Amino acid sequence: GAVVSQHPSRVICKSGTSVKIECRSLDFQATTMFWYRQFPKKSLMLMATSNEGSKATYEQGVEKDKFLINHASLTLSTLTVTSAHPEDSSFYICSARDLRQPYEQYFGPGTRLTVT
Amino acid sequence: AQSVTQLGSHVSVSEGALVLLRCNYSSSVPPYLFWYVQYPNQGLQLLLKYTTGATLVKGINGFEAEFKKSETSFHLTKPSAHMSDAAEYFCAVRKYSGGGADGLTFGKGTHLIIQP
8 A cells, every 4th residue: 555656757858848747646645745856866855845725835945936836636746847957857756645644655756857 | 953864875784794874863853763765766665764652663674773862863773684675775854844744854865785
């Protein structure tokens, strides 16, 4: 149980275009999902907290107009990287909190974004 | 605010030897602590967690960690290393903002190398 999927697993896009990444909890409901960014050989950095039915909460230094987050249902959150640039290339990982186990987060497999 | 420090970006041990990965934390509130493992180009898998109660926590794959408040430490150990343990390991502490739904602050990670 407690499986989180991400789609796509890899995406290459041209500079200036927008890319949407989906995060789904497959077998549980998640009122809260989190988006992290991982640079090569670096740790994960929390970008934002996604709450179902309300606006996301962004960490300091993260541009909310650049990284649009939508959490329209209890099983789906999306991250849209708008007007992507090469410096946005990174590994994006989402996690979801199971309502029944509030102290745990289940992580997705990640999405590798490359902006050319 | 919460923070995590992992000592040693790389740790190398021989197969069958003791594994010790160090993690120290800083937290203004009682911490919730986690260890995750990440294999190349994959998401994170929870090894174990400490929330409250018993300070010696047992996890999957033979790993365990001990919460020591006096030393602000949560070191990860395994009595006998296996080749399949080679991976990146992250220590994390729950961010706490009072809102009830918080992400994680990660350490920089320790790359575990297992020598045959």
